[in-house]
Amino acid sequence: MILHDFTGRAEVIEPLLPAMFTIISENMSEICPSENTLEEDRLSWTQAMHEELRNPEKHWIFIFSGEALAGYTLYRIIGDTLHMDEIQISKPFQGDGRAFPMLMGKLLADAGAAGVETLVSYANRQNLTSQGILAAMGLRVYEETPRGLRYRGRAEDAQAWYYTKYVAI
Ligand SMILES: CC(C)(COP(=O)(O)OP(=O)(O)OC[C@H]1O[C@@H](n2cnc3c(N)ncnc32)[C@H](O)[C@@H]1OP(=O)(O)O)[C@@H](O)C(=O)NCCC(=O)NCCS
Numbered sequence: 564m565i566l567h568d569f570t571g572r573a574e575v576i577e578p579l580l581p582a583m584f585t586i587i588s589e590n591m592s593e594i595c596p597s598e599n600t601l602e603e604d605r606l607s608w609t610q611a612m613h614e615e616l617r618n619p620e621k622h623w624i625f626i627f628s629g630e631a632l633a634g635y636t637l638y639r640i641i642g643d644t645l646h647m648d649e650i651q652i653s654k655p656f657q658g659d660g661r662a663f664p665m666l667m668g669k670l671l672a673d674a675g676a677a678g679v680e681t682l683v684s685y686a687n688r689q690n691l692t693s694q695g696i697l698a699a700m701g702l703r704v705y706e707e708t709p710r711g712l713r714y715r716g717r718a719e720d721a722q723a724w725y726y727t728k729y730v731a732i
Pocket of ligand 1: 650652656660690699
C-alpha cells in the first residue's frame with residue numbers, strides 16, 4: 564500500500580475522479596442512501612470536485628494498493644484551522660488497520676507542519692462510525708444541522724489520540 568499526495572496536481576487527480584466516486588457512492592449507499600439516481604449523484608459530485616480542483620487550499624491524499632485506489636482524504640487548511648472534508652476507504656480495505664492510519668497520520672502530520680490548532684469536521688446523523696471516530700479524536704459537536712453534526716476540536720488532542728493508538732508501543 565502506498566500513499567500519494569497529489570495536492571495541486573489537477574491533471575493527476577482528474578483521471579482518479581471516477582474511482583473516487585465509486586468508493587464514496589458505495590460507502591454512502593449503506594450509511595445514508597441518496598434520494599437521487601446514481602447518474603445524478605455522479606454528475607453533481609463530479610462537478611463539485613472540478614470546482615474543488617481549482618481551490619488552492621484543498622489537499623488531495625490518496626492510497627493505492629497496487630493499481631487500485633484503496634482510499635482518499637480531502638482537507639483544507641485555512642489559517643490555523645484544518646477542515647476535514649472527506650475520508651473514504653474502499654470497502655475491502657476498511658478495518659485493515661493500514662489505510663485509515665496512513666490517511667489520518669498524513670492529515671495530522673500536515674496539520675502539525677502547518678501550525679494548525681483546530682480541526683473541524685461534519686458527520687451525517689446516520690454515520691455513527693464517523694461520529695465515534697471524531698469523538699475518539701477529541702472533537703465535540705458545536706452545531707447541529709437538520710441532517711448532521713458539526714464537530715470542532717484541538718489538533719493537539721487528535722495527535723495525542725493518534726500517537727497513543729498507532730505510534731506508542
Ligand atoms: C470511516 C472510515 C474512514 C474508517 O476506516 P476503517 O478502516 O473502517 O477504520 P477502522 O474500523 O479500522 O477504525 C479505525 C479506528 O477508529 C475507531 N473507531 C471506529 N469506529 C468507531 C466507533 N463507532 N466509535 C469509536 N471509535 C471508533 C476505532 O478506534 C478504530 O480502531 P480499532 O481498530 O482499535 O477499533 C471507513 O470506515 C470509511 O471509509 N467509511 C465510510 C466513509 C465515512 O464514513 N467517512 C467519514 C469518516 S470520518
